[in-house]
Each structure stands twice: as structure tokens, then as C-alpha cells.
Amino acid sequence: MAILKWETKDEMSSFKYPDLHERQNSAAAAKKAMFEKFRAASQDPTAEERRKERIAIHEARLVRTAEREAAKKQRETERAAQATREAELAVQAQREAEEATARLAAEEAEQELAKLAEQKATRDARYAARKAAKKERRRGY
Numbered sequence: 001m002a003i004l005k006w007e008t009k010d011e012m013s014s015f016k017y018p019d020l021h022e023r024q025n026s027a028a029a030a031k032k033a034m035f036e037k038f039r040a041a042s043q044d045p046t047a048e049e050r051r052k053e054r055i056a057i058h059e060a061r062l063v064r065t066a067e068r069e070a071a072k073k074q075r076e077t078e079r080a081a082q083a084t085r086e087a088e089l090a091v092q093a094q095r096e097a098e099e100a101t102a103r104l105a106a107e108e109a110e111q112e113l114a115k116l117a118e119q120k121a122t123r124d125a126r127y128a129a130r131k132a133a134k135k136e137r138r139r140g141y
Contacts, residue, residue, distance in 0.1 A: 041047060
């Protein structure tokens with residue numbers, strides 16, 4: 001079986017053109033060119049400077065992030081402390097209100113007892129006066 005070479009331009013685009021060796025050689029040349037480009041880029045002195053700059057930028061970014069996190073935690077701590085103070089003030093205000101209510105109730109109860117004692121004294125005085133008047137009428141003094 002013989003390999004046929006195509007003569008016409010349309011047939012040159014068939015799978016047999018370019019042949020295997022030409023395709024392998026062009027692929028190897030492309031790989032070699034990419035490798036040389038990479039080696040030249042890695043040996044470039046400005047690349048090292050750019051890498052150092054990127055590292056410095058990255059480290060500065062990490063520092064700023066850490067500072068923001070620390071500030072955030074500090075704000076959260078302050079908010080928690082403020083909430084605790086407000087809760088304590090609310091409890092104290094409630095306790096004072098309850099004490100005032102209890103004091104008012106005690107005063108009202110004391111006034112009620114005083115009023116009842118006064119009423120009893122008045123009633124007893126009237127009763128004693130009636131009794132004395134009755135005695136006077138019976139004995140005739």
C-alpha cells in the first residue's frame with residue numbers, strides 16, 4: 001500500500017496533510033517556544049520586584065484585615081457591655097418602681113389602719129356617751 005500525495009489544493013487540507021512528523025515537530029517547537037518564554041519571564045529581574053511588591057501588598061492587606069477584625073470585636077464587646085449596663089439599669093428601675101409601689105401600698109394600709117382606729121375611737125366615744133346618758137337617766141343624777 002503506497003502513501004498517496006495529493007496534488008490539488010483542495011485535497012491538501014485532508015487529514016494526511018501535514019503528515020505526522022510535521023505535526024509532531026510543530027507541536028515540539030510550540031512547546032519549546034512556550035518554555036523559552038516562561039524561562040525568560042522567570043529570569044526577568046522586574047518579575048522578582050513585582051513578586052515582592054505583591055507579597056508586600058498581600059501582607060498589608062492581611063494587617064488591615066486583622067485590624068478591622070480587632071476593631072469589630074472591640075465594638076461587639078462595647079455593645080455587649082452597653083447592653084449589660086442597660087439591662088442592669090432596667091432591672092434597677094423596675095426594682096425601684098416595685099419598692100415605690102410597695103411603699104405606697106404600705107402607706108395606704110397605714111392610713112387605712114389610722115382611719116379605722118379613728119373611726120373606732122369615735123364610735124367608742126359615742127357608745128360611752130350613750131351609756132353615760134343612759135346611766136344618768138336611770139339614776140337621775
